[in-house]
Amino acid sequence: MKKLLTLLSLVFLLISCGKEKQKNENVLYLYGWADYIPTKIYEDFEKETGIKVVEDIYSSNEEMFAKIKAGGTGYDILTPSTDYAEILMNDGMLEKLDKSKLPSLKNIDPMVLEKLQYFDKNNEYAFPFAMGATAIAVNTKYVKNFPRDFTIYDNSEYKGKMTLLDDMREVMTSALGTLGYPQTTTDEANIAEAANLVKGWKKNIAKFDSESFGKGFASEDFWVVQCYPDNVLNELTEEQLKTTEFIIPEKGGTAYIDSFVIPKSAPNKEAAYKFLDFIQRPENYKLVADHLRIPSINVPARELMATKPIYSVQDLEKTVILKDIKNTLDIQNKYWQQILID
Structure with a gap:
């Protein structure tokens, strides 16, 4: 019974935390991987828009999915890997993207977009963030x-x-x-x-x-x-x-594509669109690629990178x-x- 009460308390806490997040329209809540997005991206985004990004961290896709399924609403952006982006989409939990609000989508390598099309046929739900290989x-x-x-x-x-x-x-x-x-x-x-x-x-x-x-x-x-x-x-x-x-x-060979997705329950969808478009501007995305030391999925940003990736985009083409x-x-x-x- 104690374990059951603990579980119920955890679920209540997740739901409560989600509701609490809805109170501030000048805050964007992002749920993602540790040390994945350079701090400077958040700082520059806040300077430009006045919107502060609050980042919660998960250690696995399973952890993220369990929290969202348990009622952990209030997040504006999630950062799942491809298989969990597929699961979230098929479960009807994701917002269909308004591409008119994402002009920087044109910067993303068509190869990366194509690899997502096995489940997201018209790239309408998953906005690619990074691609790398095992x-x-x-x-x-x-x-x-x-x-x-x-x-x-x-x-x-x-x-x-x-x-x-x-x-x-x-x-x-x-x-x-x-x-x-x-x-x-x-x-x-x-x-x-x-x-x-x-x-x-x-x-x-x-x-x-x-x-x-x-x-x-x-x-x-x-x-x-x-x-x-x-x-x-x-x-x-x-x-x-x-x-x-x-x-x-x-x-x-296996690879991953981690994408940004917007939950249907996101309280601040306009801020989410602004952040997605912001991070894929070449001058911003080069910070991401340099930080992760992986090939840039943003084509114009490749010319701006200060570090050389440990493998090339071409190496990723035949991976699954x-x-x-x-x-x-x-x-x-x-x-x-x-x-x-x-």
């Missing part, structure tokens, strides 16, 4: 003449010196892609084949790891890690960067975006659990 980091001091795809995990020469992410969606999607199957396949034989491929990789890895791979790579405990590049870059010295290469596999696989999620999870215990 990569394989390789320490070239120890690993020589390696393949630029997931077959690197077949090499027993590096046994115990490699890791894969502890993430079913990432690993299974990459295995399916390596075999030439789509992540949305409903053929259980394809999924079983992909699971067997991962079992072969598992023989050569030290562990599945989604938390410490950056530190492990920097300390040279691991020489090959499937990774989110920022988590590795933040741990490396300038000297180590010289012997680090990031692979974006053409087969089995993780999609909502609700029809086969249970089947993939069944095989993933077998992988973990074998």
Whole structure:
């Protein structure tokens, strides 16, 4: 009963917090990822518009979705990854964008817009913010003449010196892609084949790891890690960067597009439109791309960037975006659990 009361209290708090946010029309409430948008963007936006951005942070798409579903209204902008933008749209929770209020939409690379069109046919709900890839980091001091795809995990020469992410969606999607199957396949034989491929990789890895791979790579405990590049870059010295290469596999490579979406319940939609248009102006978006060290999805901003991305926009073209696989999620999870215990 105590747990039930705690849960009910949490739901009431979420709803109450949402209602409280509606009181100030000069405040924009954004719910997003930590350290994702440079502080200067918020400061410059407030100087120009008089609207202060208040940022709440979530650590996973699942956390964000649970809060919104529980009644956490009052947010003007959310920043979901593609699969959760799809879920929110299909659940009827998103505002259809008025593109006349978003002139900076023209600055976004058509390739990025096209990758969202599998669920958002006319780009009417998800306004792209950033695109990046899940990569394989390789320490070239120890690993020589390696393949630029997931077959690197077949090499027993590096046994115990490699890791894969502890993430079913990432690993299974990459295995399916390596075999030439789509992540949305409903053929259980394809999924079983992909699971067997991962079992072969598992023989050569030290562990599945989604938390410490950056530190492990920097300390040279691991020489090959499937990774989110920022988590590795933040741990490396300038000297180590010289012997680090990031692979974006053409087969089995995965990428993400995080987009801004406006909930139907947003209390300050006009402010949300102003912020979305503001951040995709080239002079503003270059701050984002430099901060994240990823390719700029804003074409004019590429000429303004002060840093060189660790991979190119072209590297992202053949990657697949993780999609909502609700029809086969249970089947993939069944095989993933077998992988973990074998």
